[in-house]
Amino acid sequence: MIKLYHMHTSTCSKRVRITLAEKNLEWESVHIDLAKREQIEPDYVKLNPNGVVPTLIHGDRVLNESNVIIQYLDEVFPEPPLTPPDPYDRAQMRIWMDIFEHRLHKNINIVSWVRQERYKRWENMSENEVEEVLNKQPSPERRELFRKRLANGVSQEDIEFAEARVADVLDLMEDRLNSGPWLCGDAMSLADISVVPFIERFEANKMSKLVDWVLRPSLGNWWQRMQHTKGYKEGFYFPPPD
Numbered sequence: 001m002i003k004l005y006h007m008h009t010s011t012c013s014k015r016v017r018i019t020l021a022e023k024n025l026e027w028e029s030v031h032i033d034l035a036k037r038e039q040i041e042p043d044y045v046k047l048n049p050n051g052v053v054p055t056l057i058h059g060d061r062v063l064n065e066s067n068v069i070i071q072y073l074d075e076v077f078p079e080p081p082l083t084p085p086d087p088y089d090r091a092q093m094r095i096w097m098d099i100f101e102h103r104l105h106k107n108i109n110i111v112s113w114v115r116q117e118r119y120k121r122w123e124n125m126s127e128n129e130v131e132e133v134l135n136k137q138p139s140p141e142r143r144e145l146f147r148k149r150l151a152n153g154v155s156q157e158d159i160e161f162a163e164a165r166v167a168d169v170l171d172l173m174e175d176r177l178n179s180g181p182w183l184c185g186d187a188m189s190l191a192d193i194s195v196v197p198f199i200e201r202f203e204a205n206k207m208s209k210l211v212d213w214v215l216r217p218s219l220g221n222w223w224q225r226m227q228h229t230k231g232y233k234e235g236f237y238f239p240p241p242d
């Protein structure tokens with residue numbers, strides 16, 4: 001039995017839903033509402049010590065980290081394979097996934113704070129309430145990140161720097177996709193799945209240059225291809241809870 005703790009709009013949750021759909025796996029949904037801070041409730045933190053989504057439960061096994069979860073799923077449910085057979089291609093796949101999490105996701109998150117108005121989750125709270133929520137954050141890094149953002153905000157300069165770092169990653173992808181339809185190997189892999197949820201986020205964040213496919217035509221073609229995959233069609237969207 002597979003149970004996924006996720007949020008309908010979360011990019012990391014989408015990675016897992018897309019992989020589950022590609023593999024045609026049945027799963028039970030437990031929706032975690034980040035705006036209501038359900039991710040830092042003590043019962044959930046027992047499953048995910050960082051207080052983030054997603055978390056996957058497979059039988060009695062608990063897994064965190066979306067890129068690790070999708071690698072686990074691909075190993076346990078090998079059909080259809082989403083990892084290239086060649087060890088070098090597999091290494092490249094993991095490098096891409098690392099770039100997507102630690103460069104792309106990290107920088108998108110900075111932009112989303114302003115453009116997706118994430119700061120509004122902290123409005124209309126007294127100083128004590130803010131402090132209480134910060135202290136409930138299980139991860140010291142996230143606690144400090146929120147504390148700094150609430151104190152100093154995110155400047156236009158920060159946004160421009162973050163957007164430029166995302167553009168660097170897209171340039172790397174364009175370069176790679178000039179010589180083949182997928183990021184590594186001959187078929188779609190977990191690397192492609194790991195990044196695809198972010199493309200829609202560029203539009204939502206009004207990062208129009210990043211979705212101007214005249215500037216990056218190979219990436220635009222890849223994006224078209226990805227939207228036609230079973231995983232994307234079935235896993236990207238999840239109905240919001242009532």
Ligand SMILES: N[C@@H](CCC(=O)N[C@@H](CS)C(=O)NCC(=O)O)C(=O)O
Nearest residue numbers: 010011012034052053054065066067
């Ligand atoms: N590296 C983690 C990152 C997870 C993460 O940042 N999840 C976001 C949603 S995409 C979250 O739960 N944020 C909670 C918050 O903002 O407090 C993973 O890939 O699973």
